[in-house]
Amino acid sequence: MSTDPTVAAESPPGAQVKVQFITSHADISLPENTGPILVPTHLRRYGLSSIINHLLASEKPIPFDFLIAGAFLRTSLDEYLTANGLSSESILTLEYVRSLIPPLYLASFEHDDWVSTVDVLSRSSPLPQLSSDAAGQERILSGSYDGLLRVWNMSSQILATSSSVGDGGHTSSIKAAKFISPSQVVSSGLDRTVRIWNYNESSDHFSAELEPLLELYGHTGSVDSLAVHAPTNKILSASTDHTLGIWSVNKSDNPTAPPQLLPSRRSTSARSKRRKTTSSDSTTPCRGPLALLRSHTAPVSSTVFSPSDPTVAYSVSWDHTLRTWDLVTASLVDTRTTSHPLLSLTSLPDLHLLAAGTSARHITLIDPRADVTTVSALTLRGHANAVVSLARDPESAWGLVSGSHDGTCRIWDVRSTKPSTGAVSGEVGESVYTIKREDQPDGVRKVGGEGIKVFGVCWNRELGIVSAGEDRKVQINRGKDVMASSE
């Protein structure tokens, strides 16, 4: 095929280009023998989306996005050809995916203090789950710097608040909290404890109680992150004391609490507490860890169970490493060293990747499998401050959301990449959408994310993207089922 440079420079009206449509989603794929199709070059995403819907004979049109050479098409085909110096006689390969929908703001839940962490209980939470007939009983769990846990219903009512300091509650700020089941919660924080609570709702579901069940001692620093695996009753905790704790949800499985770490209210005098083995004046039982995993050389910021094997865990640390642990033998399996402190972690199971947020404003994707030697598979750039929280898209193997001290959450599709420029090596991804804090005006950049830092984010199929921050709010943004606005 000969190329005519004048064609690329200025396409005449009615110009056409051959495109080959492909997709990696079986449910929306075209008949196998669909060859290249001639389409007008003035088409943009919307027009191309209509063609696919026509070819699929969809009853209800699905909005699609299009990837060319790994990047989303944001212009007309004509503009793309010109920008890349291509002739309209080339054949373009267009990968189509369901359109990402703008994550519209839905609601905010006001707190008295900074909100450090958030979790969701719904019918589709990965673990635990509400029963399928429990529609409308979705719950949001928030943990705050005021030391309190709160459980909210979707009408922004607080159903339960945890006990305060001196009444069996946390004695300092909460940094992490998660549902273990619809009736149990785990939390941890600056007071160095991990605490398990019973959560009981009244029969009309308009009020509830968080009852202290177990206090877990073993860490000597703030406990900043938790992971729960309900089927095996295991909890993992990540602490600034450089260790990772393994605990059981069942009280009796855990050993006696280390007496030297119990607070003085639990012993008759500060001097004699080393010799005391049991607690004296608290009603909540205390226990110690099944194991403390030592190897990190700086605060451990986050931990997750392996999505394919609950006897394997991953952790990330300020010491720049991602470590793989065998929980059965409580031993270190592998260490991957990166260039920056790692502050957050989530897994992308279908891709066999882990995503780690850094203090250096980016997210690095790591393949933890032993036979893979590349440290970073992909770098996601765009945040203006530390990336301290990550969650994966419940509907897409390629999607994730990040929360940052820059005051935004960003949504990423790991297929939206371009080759890197300058000092950065490997592929670089750009965020697809940016979620601002609700009351943040456009175009105003807060130095150091002051007042608006995001500390926690989770992404739930029913509730959407739920984020928590320095603005004392839990903010909910739509995460699915919104039709794209036409162009």
Place this chain on the structure above:
Amino acid sequence: NIDPESLLPKLPSPEELRPFPTTCATLYRGHEGRVRSLAIDPTGTWLASGGDDGTVRIWELLSGRQIWSMKIDDEAVNVVRWRPGKDAVIISAAAGESIFLIIPPIVDPETETTSRDILDAGWGYAAKSTNTTASASVKKEPPAKWTRPGTLLEDGGVLVKATVRSTIKVISWHRRGDYFATVSPTGQNSAVAIHTLSKHLTQLPFRHLRGLAQTALFHPSRPILFVATQRTIRSYDLVRQTLLKTLSPGARWISSLDLHPAGDNLIVGSYDRRLLWHDLDLSTRPYKTLRYHSKAIRAVRFHQGGLPLFASASDDGSVQVFHGKVVADLMENATIVPLKVLKGHAVRKELGVLDVEWHPREAWCVSAVPITPASPYP
């Protein structure tokens, strides 16, 4: 003096010298009035600050959250420093003529016990030595009074107070965490004091110091103390009690000193806007003079955790960050490259950035700013 610009073409470009701080990551808001001093704890997770409001505060370094605040004195807190070492958690702070030793409520019970033992060890010793002095019937005012600060402060974790004769501006810890030096520039013969924590004992080693003492610093590995007067820096062998070296940086009024962690290179900041690098193996004159600030330099600081970085803080409202690479080879000189000017600090009443501090491992620095808060730059 060498014009720094003439050196630039031969040096590596800043891009090749990453990581170094570039953008402001966190503001720590809460002090009323100026923040005078900053210190990051040995584990790199907490920031301590002291200011004109007489408070010492502790912040989560990453989030900027204030975790603790205590008013320790009616006068300004001029300096806060963590005791070195990870066995115990102790903050030293100076306000007026007093040093306060504090166990902040951020530690586990076991570490708290260890820390209390370290602070309490000297009470018995102090009592014993007082008896000895009394029996010898020598009526001489001691260089410092070590006392309990009173129930209100003690309940807040402020457990020991040592009062010298004039306002303390500098605290410098010896790496083992038992000795610390304080400098009271107006104190004349008692300007430089060396305190032994385990004995609650204060000694005045320099009865006849020539010039007004400005700052002092322990050598990172050898028993050597550096003492700066307005124009001169002297190093003393603490074991033999002899003068080792006299350095003449060529500045009119020295404000600050810091030693490279290897111990043979010294940086000096001056109120007459100079930043001087001394190679202690080379000469008593500076190896480099850097004149980039337009106002007085208040603080100079080497990164102590293995990164080839140093910084200067100035009343011009900026922190300047430099690459400073020291090679083990005695024949090869240090490489110095200006990397970044960190701006955006408000200047109030002629005072700009009063202190700067590096993270113990990362390329993060924290700066103390008048009125507006301190900020770190990862």
